[in-house]
Amino acid sequence: MPAETCIMGLFKDDGKAAKVILDLPAAGFSFRRAHSPIPSHRILEALKLRKGRVGWFTLTGGIIGFFAGFALAIFTSVQWNLIVSGKPIVSLIPFFIVGFEFTILFSVFGNVIGLLVCSRLPDYGGLASYDPRCSGEHFGVLAACEAGREGELMDFFQKKGGEVKVFA
Amino acid sequence: MTDLTYAQIDETVLNTLERPRPRYWVFVALMLCGVLLGAGAWAYQIFVGIGVGGQDIPVAWGTYLINFVFWVGIAHSGTLISAILHLFRAGWRNPIARAAETMTVFAVCCAGLFPFIHLGRAWQVYFMLPLPNQRLLWPNFLSPLMFDVVAISTYLTVSSLFWYTGLVPDLAVVRDRSTGLRHKIFRVLSLGWSGAHHQWLNYSRGYLFFAALATPLVISVHSVVSWDFALGVVPGWHTTIFAPYFVAGAIHSGLAMVLTLMIPLRRIFRYEAIITLNVLENVAKTMILTGLIVGLAYGTEYFIAWYSHNAVEWESFRWRAMGEYAYGLYFMILCNVLIPSLFLLKAVRRSVPWLFAISLAVNFGMWWERFVIIVGGVAHDFAPHAWGLYAPSLVEYCIMVGSFSLFFFLFLLFCKHMPSVSMTEMKETAHHAG
Numbered sequence: 091m092p093a094e095t096c097i098m099g100l101f102k103d104d105g106k107a108a109k110v111i112l113d114l115p116a117a118g119f120s121f122r123r124a125h126s127p128i129p130s131h132r133i134l135e136a137l138k139l140r141k142g143r144v145g146w147f148t149l150t151g152g153i154i155g156f157f158a159g160f161a162l163a164i165f166t167s168v169q170w171n172l173i174v175s176g177k178p179i180v181s182l183i184p185f186f187i188v189g190f191e192f193t194i195l196f197s198v199f200g201n202v203i204g205l206l207v208c209s210r211l212p213d214y215g216g217l218a219s220y221d222p223r224c225s226g227e228h229f230g231v232l233a234a235c236e237a238g239r240e241g242e243l244m245d246f247f248q249k250k251g252g253e254v255k256v257f258a
Numbered sequence: 259m260t261d262l263t264y265a266q267i268d269e270t271v272l273n274t275l276e277r278p279r280p281r282y283w284v285f286v287a288l289m290l291c292g293v294l295l296g297a298g299a300w301a302y303q304i305f306v307g308i309g310v311g312g313q314d315i316p317v318a319w320g321t322y323l324i325n326f327v328f329w330v331g332i333a334h335s336g337t338l339i340s341a342i343l344h345l346f347r348a349g350w351r352n353p354i355a356r357a358a359e360t361m362t363v364f365a366v367c368c369a370g371l372f373p374f375i376h377l378g379r380a381w382q383v384y385f386m387l388p389l390p391n392q393r394l395l396w397p398n399f400l401s402p403l404m405f406d407v408v409a410i411s412t413y414l415t416v417s418s419l420f421w422y423t424g425l426v427p428d429l430a431v432v433r434d435r436s437t438g439l440r441h442k443i444f445r446v447l448s449l450g451w452s453g454a455h456h457q458w459l460n461y462s463r464g465y466l467f468f469a470a471l472a473t474p475l476v477i478s479v480h481s482v483v484s485w486d487f488a489l490g491v492v493p494g495w496h497t498t499i500f501a502p503y504f505v506a507g508a509i510h511s512g513l514a515m516v517l518t519l520m521i522p523l524r525r526i527f528r529y530e531a532i533i534t535l536n537v538l539e540n541v542a543k544t545m546i547l548t549g550l551i552v553g554l555a556y557g558t559e560y561f562i563a564w565y566s567h568n569a570v571e572w573e574s575f576r577w578r579a580m581g582e583y584a585y586g587l588y589f590m591i592l593c594n595v596l597i598p599s600l601f602l603l604k605a606v607r608r609s610v611p612w613l614f615a616i617s618l619a620v621n622f623g624m625w626w627e628r629f630v631i632i633v634g635g636v637a638h639d640f641a642p643h644a645w646g647l648y649a650p651s652l653v654e655y656c657i658m659v660g661s662f663s664l665f666f667f668l669f670l671l672f673c674k675h676m677p678s679v680s681m682t683e684m685k686e687t688a689h690h691a692g
Contacts, residue, residue, distance in 0.1 A: 104689075127264060127431075128685045129458040142460035148467045159408075162388055166396035177400060187405045187482060194475045195412045198468065202419055205464040209457040214450040222434030224453055225427070227264035 093237040096122060096219050096257040099247030100228040107229035108136035110250050114233055117246050122232040125224035133229065144204035151200020152193050159192025160185055219257045228253075261691075262531055267684045271428075271677050272435055274527045278674050289667035296660010299653045300375055308378035310653045316636050317648035321658055322376035324628040328511070329369035329661065330410070330483050331504075331624060334476055335512025336362025337417060340424070341472035344465075349690070350540045352683040353533045356428075357523060357673070358516050359421040364668040365515075366414045368661045373406075375657060402482070402489045409482040416475055420468045426451050427461070427682040480508045487631065493574035494635035497562060503555035507627060510548035510594065513541055514620035521614045523673060532679055535608055542607040545598050545620070552627075553595035570640055577638045578630060582647055586630040593623020 101107045104126060111133065114121050124133050163185040171179060205211070224230040231252075235243040244254045262270070303310050313320040336358040343351035351358075374380045386407045390396050397404050430451040433444035451457065484504035487495040517538065524533040563575040578587050597619045606612045638645050650658070672678065 124455040125453045126455070126458065127427075127453060128682055128689055129462045133455055134459060137455055139455070139459055142463035144460050144464040145467060148464075148471075163399040166388065166399055169390070169394065169396045170398065174398070174400060181400060184400050184405070187478075188399050188408055190478060191405075191408045191412045191475075191482075194471050194478075195415060197471050198416045198419055201464050201467050201471070202423070205423065205460055208460040211451065211457070212449040213452070214445070216452050216454065217445075217450055220452040225431045225434045226268055 094234045095237060095240050095243075096232055096234050097240060097243045097247065098125075098219070098221055098230045098232045098255045098257065099250065099252035100221060100223055100230050100255065101250070101252045102227060102229070104130040104132045104229045106251055107231050108132040110231050110247070110252070111136040113250070114231075114246075117242075118239075119233045119235050119243055119246065122234050123219075125220060125230040125232070127225050127227060127229075130229065142208055144201060144208050147204025147207070148197050148201040151203070152197035154200075155192040155194070155196025156189055158196065159189035162192070163188040221255050230255075232257075262684070262688060264685050264688065267532070267681050267688065268431060268435070270527075270529065270532060271679050271681050271684075272432065274673065274678060275432065275675065282670070282674060286667065286670050289663045289670060292659050292663025293667055294660075296657045296663065299656035299660065303375070303378075303653055303657075304380060308376075310651060312649050312651040312654055313376075314646075314648070316639065316644050316646045317633050319376075319632050319636065320648055321650045321654045322372045323632050324625065325658055325661055326369050326372035326376075327483055327504075327628045327632070328625050329365045329372070329665075330480060331508035331511045331628075332515045333362045333365035333369065333413070333417070333512065334480055334505070334508035335516055336360070336365070337420075337472050337476040338509050338512065339516065340420065341469040341476065344469045345473060348540075349687050350537050352687045353529070353537050353679055354516060354520055354541070355683060356424065356680040357519060357678050358512075359417070359424060360669065360672050360676075360678070361512075361515060361519060362417045363414075363421050364665050364672075365512075366410065366417060367668070368665050370410060370414060371661065371664075402485045405482045406486055409479045413475060413479045416468075416472060420472055423461075423465065423468060424680060425676065427453065428677045428680060431681050432677060477505055480505045487635065490635075492635045492639050493568075493571045494559075494578065494631065494639075497559065499555060499558055499562070503552070503559075506548050506551035506555060507594075507624060510545060510552050510598075511620060511624035513545050513548060514617040514624070517541055517613050517617035518621060519669065521610055521617070523678065527673070527678070529679065532684060535610075538610070538613055539607045542601040542613060542616075546601045549595055549598035549601075549620075553591075556591060556595065574635070574638055578634050581638065583630060583634055583637070586626045586634070589626040590623045590630055593619040594627060597623075 099107075099110055101110070107124060107126070108130070111121055111124060124137070126133060164180050167179050173179065210216075219232060221228070221230055231247075233243060240256065244256070247254050311320065311322070313322070339351045339358040340355045340362075344355070374383055377383060385391065386397060386404065388397060399405075426448055429444050429448035430453065433441060433448050436444060481501035481504065484500035488497060488500035490496065520533055520538065524530060560575055563571045566572075578584070597616055600606045600612070600616060606616075633648050637648060
């Protein structure tokens with residue numbers, strides 16, 4: 091596999107960054123990543139990305155939580171088979187509260203796990219090819235080119251109105 | 259909306275993290291003294307026994323439960339602002355969302371201490387965990403107190419995770435603009451966040467789900483707290499309106515605390531361009547609504563007592579207005595309903611001194627509301643020979659001072675060491691405005 095160099099173009103406008111992402115393949119360069127200080131719909135549309143998959147983790151957590159909450163309340167009640175105030179041992183209405191709270195709690199756990207898994211966090215290694223300006227006011231587009239074509243890629247970014255950063 | 263550029267937003271917020279002046283540490287030390295006073299009083303209570311508090315038959319739930327409900331209430335508006343207003347796409351909540359979420363987390367921490375304190379033998383708290391005891395008996399989930407354990411611990415966990423998730427992109431901003439030890443700490447805390455497209459894609463989705471899950475949770479939590487009382491057969495407590503009544507009151511008091519915190523924060527950190535007068539005015543407008551709901555609930559309680567023809571219920575409410583604690587009822591009506599209705603006047607809504615003064619009045623009134631409900635119910639219930647009065651002891655006052663000091667101590671530490679305004683959300687606001 092030929093050696094590759096990664097170069098980042100930094101733009102002050104997400105519209106320009108999105109346009110660059112669309113134009114990269116035609117210029118013969120491969121797109122690697124886009125970095126931005128805010129979620130940019132223009133960039134996500136340019137990348138033609140579908141919705142994140144976090145929701146599946148959230149849903150799974152919620153289903154587990156719902157049944158876990160009811161199961162815990164029912165299990166603890168049948169361990170203590172004592173009728174209080176004429177209420178049945180397995181009283182679904184009060185147990186719904188436990189089921190509901192567990193549904194939310196486990197949904198959130200699923201959501202956090204999904205967020206970490208889908209976003210591939212923690213990712214301290216990814217900072218090696220990252221420019222700190224991307225958390226400020228710049229939108230960064232990281233692209234790769236074959237060895238020897240670095241100048242072309244730098245020109246490409248500069249013609250589109252961006253600043254350039256080369257990663258070794 | 260804001261006219262600031264991304265760089266100006268970063269600069270304004272990051273300037274607040276500069277080395278603090280000595281005056282800041284004086285305030286921190288003062289709050290720490292309050293915390294130590296409270297901790298000392300609690301230690302004394304543990305050593306001597308729960309009897310050093312003023313709670314006694316018939317009022318077994320005094321300031322410990324009043325403060326518990328008060329702090330849970332304060333916690334509610336943070337989630338209202340960060341979650342519910344996020345779902346409604348109310349852009350004005352962005353400048354105050356971070357501080358309100360932080361307030362939520364610290365207020366739940368303060369609230370969570372009181373059941374431990376009230377337990378007396380705090381080390382036996384494991385009785386409330388879903389674990390079998392020595393006789394293999396498990397906690398009874400039919401009890402509203404167990405509902406409370408589940409609801410409050412869920413709320414603390416969810417609000418903490420929601421708060422931290424919202425912080426991650428801002429922690430990366432601080433990491434990228436710091437050096438030395440601070441850089442190392444924020445590098446770890448920001449989890450290597452780089453704002454990559456796949457991170458934002460999933461983050462936006464995950465944050466939306468967080469908001470959608472926190473919304474029903476916040477309503478359920480104070481409903482569950484209200485059922486601690488409403489499921490007890492006590493006049494003044496045993497009513498079906500408690501859940502919405504408590505939720506509205508919680509949001510009312512929480513919004514007041516948001517104003518109490520935001521107004522000094524805005525002045526000290528020169529946030530006037532971010533936390534604009536329009537933002538404060540919108541909080542005040544929301545308080546008109548919550549104040550009216552709370553007023554309706556006060557009226558409805560009296561109507562139910564009168565319309566029911568229940569002699570015990572009616573006597574309880576008559577005593578509430580004319581008995582030994584009548585001043586509490588008038589404090590709550592005045593501070594929670596009448597004074598906030600001054601916000602109907604635009605001049606009052608747009609006057610920072612008025613906003614601050616009214617927010618303090620509502621905080622005061624909401625504390626008294628909890629006093630009237632909690633103490634008033636059991637002090638004057640069914641049997642006249644069992645009626646009695648209650649006054650907090652010095653230990654209780656010290657613990658109360660400790661809880662308020664702990665809240666402000668944590669908030670002071672937070673706002674000087676973490677971004678107290680969400681830079682990312684402010685940039686989004688600027689992006690959409692531009």
